Each structure stands twice: as C-alpha cells, then as structure tokens.
Amino acid sequence: MKNIVVIGANQCGLAFAKFAADAGFDVNVYEAKQRDEVAYNWTDDMMEETFPQVGLPLPPEEIHTRKRSWTFIPPSQSVKVFVPVPEEELDFAMYRRPFNAWLEELATKAGAKVHFGTKVDRMLIEGGKAVGVMLADGTKVDAGLVVDCGGVNSPIRNSLPDDFGIEQRIDPNDTFVVRRTFFRRPEGTKRPEFTNCAYLKHLGENGISWCLLSYDEQAADVLIGRLGKLTDARYTNALADLRRDNPIIGKEIVTGGELLQIPVRHPIATMVSNGYALVGDSAYMTIPMLGSGMAAGMRAGRMLADVIAEPIGDPFSVENLYRYQKQYMKEIGAEHSAINMMKNWLLKTDDRNVDFLIGKGIVNKKMLVEASAGHMLRMTFPELVSTALRGIKRLDLLLELAALMGKMEKQLDIAANMPEQYDKEALKVWRQNYEKAFQ
Template sequence: MVDIATDDADVIVVGAGPAGAGAAFHCASAGLDVLLLDKASFPRDKICGDGLTPRAVAELVRMGLPIREQDGWIRNKGLRVLGGGHRIEMAWPEISSYPSYGLAKSRMSFDHTLVEHARSAGAKVHERTSVTGPVRDERTGRILGVTARPVDEAGKRAGDDVVYRAPVVIAADGVSARLATGMGLQKRDDRPMGVAVRTYFTTPRHDDPWMESHLELWDGEPGRSNLMPGYGWIFSLGDGTANVGLGSVSSTAAATKVDYKALFAAWMRNAPAEWEFTPENQIGPVRGAALPMGFNRGPLYGNGLMLAGDAAGMISPFNGEGIAYGLQAGRVAADAIAQGLARGTVAGRERAFATYERRMKDDLGGYYTLGRLFVRLIEHPEIMRICTRHGLPRPLLMKFVLKLLSDCYEPRGGDVVDRTIAALARIAPAA
C-alpha cells in the first residue's frame, strides 16, 4: 500500500552527504520548505580521505559552519609530497578566492555536523528513509516526487511505502545514483573512474600540520616490484588518529584488476616503524569505494531533477576531491531553485532551474576536461615515474602542479601560474 504524504515540500533532497546537506541548508536559508531524506541515521561512517582543500573550506565559510579547533577540526598548512626519492612541502597558496589552509575531520563527524547545520536552518530531515524510486508524470516523464520507505539500522523495511512530492528534486544519493538511474540517466563510460581504500590508525603523526601524498605505490618491495597508478595519503585528524589510504584511477569506467587491499597491505609493510601503522594500531577494516569523476552522468538538470555530488560524477580527476564540488553544487542548485520558484510562469521557472547546469559546467567543465587528459598520462607507470623523479625538484613546476591538482588558483587575475591554469581551463571544451 502506498500513501500520499501530506508533508510536501518546495524541494526534496535525496542523500544527506555534503552535496545533499549543503543543498538543504542553502534552500532552507533561502526560505524554502526542504525535505532531506537519507537511508542512514547520523552519525554514520563514510569512506573518504577526510581531508578538505581550501576550496572546500571556502564553502564551509559561506555556510557559516564553525571550523575552529574546538569544533573538532585540524588545520593543515599544505601538501607534503614524496616520490622519486624526493620529499617537498608546498604551502597552500595565498590567493583571494580561498583561505590559505585546509581542514581535516572524520566524515562520520563532518557529515553529521552538516546535517545538523541544515536542520538548524529549517530543513526537515528524515533519517532511516530509503528512497526507492522517482514518481513521474505519465505523460511528460517529469519527476513529481519520490517513493520512500522507513528502514531499520540494517536497512530492512520498517514500515509502509510513502510518496513525497515537490516541484523539484535534488538527487545527491552518491555513487549508486539510484534516483538518476530510475529516471533513465546512465553513466558515461568514457569518464575516469577512481577507486579508493582507507582505514584509520592511532599514531604519533596524528597532529602533523601537512597533508601527505605518496606518489609511488609499489605492489611489493620499493624499486623491485611494479609501480602502480595512483597515490597514497596520510591525513592527520588531530585526535590521536590519522586517515591512511590510497587511490587509483582509470581513464574509463572499465573495471580494474588491482587488488587494492593487497596493495595497501604492501604499502603498510614498507612504512617506517615510527609511524606505528601496525595491525594492533589499526582502527576498523580497510574499506573501499568507487569515485565517479569528471561529470560522468547527466544532464545535471532535466525534467525536474537536479544531480549533485557523486551522483553526477563531480569528483576531480586530478586528486579524487569531491567534497568541495558537492558543497558548491548544493549552493548553486539552491540558488537556481529559489530563483525558479519565484518565477510567475512555468517557462520562467524552467529557465531558472536550467542555470544550475550551465553554471556548474562553465566553472568546472574545462577543468574536468584537463583532468581527463591528466589521467590518461598518469595511468602509465613509466610516465608517472619520470614526472616524479624529474618534476618534483623544480619549484615553479611544482607550484603549477599544486594549484592545478588542488584547484586552488585565481580564476581571474593572479600570478602567471594562475593565469596559465585559468586560460587552459577556458580553452578546454566543457564536454
């Protein structure tokens, strides 16, 4: 039996990760009636590196989210890179667009904070609510709402199905993109796909002020085994623990044959003893997740449905960063929805809704295209070996690489590095 819900909203947001919670917050702050649905109950774990770049920090500042140390955050100065026998530290750039520091906090705590921030802004949050599919207009195919059911902690049905309706729906339901798939939107196999695995360790390195990236991952003894495409990371959380993981990327969505957990185990076997990354210090299992990249699903808006975050493949092919773009998507989507719902005609509303895709593609489309070219290069281990060995010692080149890979450059103005990256992003087609 399906009941028609009485608590309809101006906008329904499916998924309460950074993209969904961010969208709910901005919509509620604009005075809209928002319904935020998620199958989990918070706090809940999420597979991620837990590190935020300055671009992501800027989005948190826009939201007015507390980011002090006493709020559970640890700030980092920049990126420490190891590879090709080199070790360099590169501070986050001093630019006007973003702060000159990054942040780290476990996703279990971070996502819970975002959900509560959205709730405090006025969003109605329904946890343990599994969205099972779209409700569509039989004539036009437009989404009218969603069907959902209450679930228990194990994800099993815990009540009758319900229908929630709204003029527009935001699908922020992660890599599974069940709602988009239910609307017939398939992923693009010509976009990069990453895979990441991570776990936590108690370690003396828990308060390291640098995010650390290891550009060489060996499937055995370093220098005497195969160099794998990807990089490892160590992100200190300031609470006695560090998030330790590795990621790999392919230029297409084809499945890889890499045993990532075995690769992670090989890396840990070769880790210096003083890091104390030992089995007895490990907290929880090594868990993995797919990373859809470069706008691998679209359109970003159509038939009343907006895609945001991982559901739209809004992960950078350069570094696997997704939080900054999910938060940005939530903000831009909320603005387009608020403007659209204020229009006096259906046509005017649709024109305003459509600005969401245009704004996101204008800002990120060219940059993601550059990222796809980057992935095609680094998935060849011999090219990666040459780049790390000969590129890391060159300060100007590494300044360029840091700004490009972290997406921390002035889009207008700035120094010669900023202008070069901005020009490349403008020239590259936003496919």
C-alpha cells in the same frame, strides 16, 4: 507546488536543504542510512573560502583543524618533495561526523525535515517529469522538485528513463576505488619527518597511496586507491610497500577499511531535467585529480537554491533549472573538466616523465601547492607554459605538455560556454563537443 525532496543526507544534501528551506521551500530529505553512519569517521580537507562563498558562517572551531603540508613522492620513490604551505593558507580539515551534525542542525533550524533510515525506492515520473518519490516502505511523496544527492552510484540516476537525457551509470574506470584505514601507531615509533606523504602512481600503478600521521598522532591514516579496481592482492602489496617506508603503520585497525568509490572524471554533461536535478558526487562534481567534492557540491547546492528562489518562469522546469547547470559549468565544472584531461595524461604518460617532472622540480612547488589545494587552473596559462619551458632539455616532453595545455585551454572554453538558454538541439551539439576530449 513548493515541495522539494532531497535524496541523501551527506553534506551536499544537507547544505542544499538548508539553502532551499531558507528560500521558503518545503524540504524533506530522505537518507537510507542511520544518522551516525552517513559521514566518515575521519577528517577531509575543504577550502575555508567555501563557507563565505555559499553564505554559511565558519563552522565552530571544534569541528575542524588545519590540514598539514604534503610531501610528494614520484613513482621511483627516489625523492621526497616537501611542499610547505603557510599556516594561514592551509585548508580546513573537517571532522566529517560533527560537520554533518552541524549542517543538519542548520538545515532543520531553517525548516527542512531530515528522515534517516528512510530509503527512496524510486522516482515517480508523469509525462516525462519527476513528480515525487516512492519510499522503500511504499509511501508516495509528491514533490515539484527531486534533488538527487545520492552519490556516485545514485540508484535514482542509475534508473532514469532514457528520455531524461541523463547518462545513467558511471564507467568504473572513471572512479577511484579506495581503501582508507587508520592503523594504530606502534608505541615508541619516531614522529616522521614528513607527516603527510603522497605516493604518486605508487608502484607504477594507476592511482595514489598516502600515509599520514593522524591528527591525534596515535595512528597512521593510510589510503590506497587505484583507478577502476583495487584487488586484494594490489592492496596487500601496496600496504607492505608503505609499511617499509612508514614505521608508524601498525597492525591494529582503529577505524575505516571499507572499499569506497570516488568519481574522478569531468562533470556529468546533463545535470537537470523537468523536476529533477543532480548535485554533488551524483553529478561527478569532485576535482578529478584529487577526488575532493565537498566544496563544489555545496557551492552547486547554493547555485541551485538561488535559481529556484528567483526563477524565470516555472522554478522547477528544465528551462529554469538549466540556469543552474550553466552557472555551475562556468564557475567550477569547466575547470574540473580541463583538470580531468591533465589527470588522464598523467595516468597515460611514462612513469619516468612523472619522476622527471617532480624530481627535477619542473613541476614546481607553486604548482604542487595549487594542485594539492585543487586550484590547478588558478595559475594562468602563460605561467603553466613557462613552468613547462623550464624542462627544455626534454624537448619531447615539452612538446607533449604544450599540446596538452592547448587542449586543456580549448576544453575550458567549450565547457564554460554552454548555450545561453535551454535549447535541446544546441545542447546536443555542445555535449558532443564537451565529451569529445574524453572519448
């Protein structure tokens, strides 16, 4: 059977649908929300190189602009470190609604059918294999493959039977709970010297806040995010602090304001089972330090489509689908899992260390540029060590960082080297090693 059901029509589901339909599969995408409610009403950053990487043309000019350079502010708020990036190296900032409309058009032109306002109630399973889905209205849809792009709290992944061997629920502490709100900029307020300010471990709490001047310069784009939980009290307090430093934050809300969750952990250890595959946030494909997930999820969609288009044996068998996970971990997931270790260290370490590293320029501009673009590990290991060595006056910190880098390198190696073929027992051992660093 060549039928594929995709759950979720945000950019990961739509991109995969296009790739799979191009490869000749019969693809139906089911999305619980209405078309114009799926994507956020703002811009988010994405590496331009993702488009050629996945074989898509560059999107039309009117649906993206260029991201601006960031200014980083450590917990003490004693300095503002502006990190200028040359214009041509800045990522795209995608207007998410038109971006989704463009992806939907590509997917439907390739032959995929996208059904909005159509919730998937549950997955149909026979003999330990996914065989389709049941829609909320009771309709049964047969499928050889169910691709779960249902997001961080995918209800389908959350209710998988244990014998699928896939971790069902995410630990809330592995999520970044955020409120992003656009406040109208009060008339007459001066254009800020730094347009994109990121407050690291803002107010000494586990998370970040940012205040950006919106692209039309009419609003302040304010994000407040904390790990695990964002109480109203914390939000109010953080907003008041941002207001003190950013007069562009007015009182009137233009858009946004809902509480959202982003996975910020290492990728899920098992992404596939017979007739079932996870793609995007449902498999925790975001960069743990930044929460960016569009590029990795779209690249994963390309890998999965290629693996089923040129299968070894049954395209939808776990043995064949495993090739997708192996490739994903080698090319993207291993790096993300090492970055997760760095994120955990940053959260755990004394705020004074973060102040020291940023304030004294030990975490240098190159590192911040790479980190803000999600390319942390493009820097070679010796580069990272030599960067840390410049902080020699703080031997304690140097030793801590050296130990961290050693562990990150080991994690990178484990995560990138999954067993050659699908083998349940070998995978059990790999999974234990892979998850050890996070227990």
